[in-house]
Amino acid sequence: MESWERSRRRWQHAFFASWLVLTSAGPVMEVSQVLPVVLVAGLAAWYAVWFVLRTPPAGEVPLPYVVGGGLLWLGLIAIDSSFMVVCLSVLVPYCMDALRVGLVAVLSCAGGWLWHSYHEGGSITWTEIAITALIAISAAASVGYFYSVARQSAERKELIDQLQAAQEARAVAERQAGVAAERQRLARDIHDSLTQGFASVAMLLEAAQATLPDNKHLTQALQAARENLAESRRVVRALRPGQLDECGLPEALRRLSGRLSDETGIDAHTVITGKFRPLEAEAQAELLRVAQEAVANVRRHARAEQVTLTLSYMEDLVVLDVHDDGDGFDPGRAASGHGLSIMRERMEQLGGTLLVESAPGAGATVVASLPAVALSGAR
Missing domain, CATH: 1.20.5 (Single alpha-helices involved in coiled-coils or other helix-helix interfaces)
Incomplete structure (x- = not known):
């Protein structure tokens, strides 16, 4: 896809150069002055600055380029009205990506050419009108074709990107x-x-x-x-946590908090929020192990009276929150502890995160979250 984009850019540069020569060669030779040559060369250099030295995304319209190119074009018109058609060269970079801009350029040049013919000869023949209309129709068809090819390529690139993302998720x-x-x-x-x-x-x-x-x-x-x-x-x-095989993660968490209450007298309970959806077996197992480790820490150290396990099903992630009102601790000093390190590693292996919020005397909260890539268990 990158090689195709480079090829498209080369054709755009060739398109610009050919139209600039086509629209300015005749007037330059007729006027026979140095200034028009300088202005045409300046327009070519201005194009190179914006589209050769830097490559803006397809469809982007750099306002400075349009303003600068328009001023150079107005300078040419001030010298001789036959430079009217050079307008098309200024807008050529957008004829492949923006259909409306391309059609405006074609109509402007056709109208400008007829005006120039009237200004020079005092009248316009039907033959000149017919020829100009045919050229304008041909140019408009070319713009439409370029636009359709560019749009089709952009859609193909988007489909390829989606396919690659789906393949990565499947892997x-x-x-x-x-x-x-x-x-x-x-x-x-x-x-x-x-x-x-x-x-x-x-x-x-x-x-x-x-x-x-x-x-x-x-x-x-x-x-x-x-x-x-x-x-x-x-x-x-x-x-292989047996609770998951028997009842799934929400019920396994309820049993975990129930055992904590029965064995220690702590007021422990589990809260489930959001719309339930099945998770990958490994994601369920790792979340349960984090909950077990957090509850084990409460048993050993917290001297808590209340513990709440909250499992939240969100749009793009699942969050497990274990909160206690115990003694709390300094997370900075405990960060190197074996239990917290294991819990953090479990989440990071699945692309998730583990946060610990606590302070001495203020209880503790362990928050484990997993992103959407680890969630869907349905196939």
């Missing part, structure tokens, strides 16, 4: 789906191998301990097996 979605599928596979493999193995080892050690209750090494081995069993289950839950 991101496929990559996220692949990551989610791999996490699911790892969760199944760990559950079916390590977790089941540790469970079997723990059961065998419990049976052995029943016959040898005072064996120190047996007791230590059983404790290690139970710890590793719990750790493998934690890894499986981290890879």
Whole structure:
């Protein structure tokens, strides 16, 4: 597309140069003065400044160019009225992009040519009118053709840009789906191998301990097996949050706040706002993990009385807000903390953001947001 644009610019420059020569060569030779040559050269240089040294976007009309070109054209007309048609050269850069400007240029030049003929000869023949009309119609058809080609190319470029954006969004979605599928596979493999193995080892050690209750090494081995069993289950839950498979993100958040209330006595509840829409599996999992980490921080540090989890479905993003009225903290000092870093990394991996607002004695608010590219789970 860029090579086509360069080619279009070259044709525009050739169009300008040819029309400038065509419309000014005859009058310059007839007048036989130096000033018209200087003004025509100035018009060519003025065009080069605005359209060769710099390339304004298609359809843009630089007002300084129009004013400067118009003044040079008026200077030529003041010398000799036969320079009337040079007006078309001034407006040539817009004949390919702006249909109305091109048609105005054609009509102005046709009218100016007839006026010049009348001024020179005192009358206009029907033959001159017919020839001028035919030339004007041909020029108008050329302007319309150039405009249609430029418009079609612009529409094609827009379609290509939309296609590229759709392909990029699809690639991101496929990559996220692949990551989610791999996490699911790892969760199944760990559950079916390590977790089941540790469970079997723990059961065998419990049976052995029943016959040898005072064996120190047996007791230590059983404790290690139970710890590793719990750790493998934690890894499986981290890879594949079971709540999401069962009920989806809104209900998983409600259960999370419900468990917090039941286990600690904190007044915790979940609020859902906006029109619900399905999310990508990975986006749901990461938002849930952020909520779990924020709630875990409340349990350990906040000494809060109230906690509110708010999930907001907006037009172009989804926002999770976890607010507590606890002791608060200095976000600057806590920014390097492992938990906050993990939450921030989770959001950034999906193109989202994580904000933490808090102050000592003023509670804390964790805000996680994901953009539209990570949201739609429907295909």
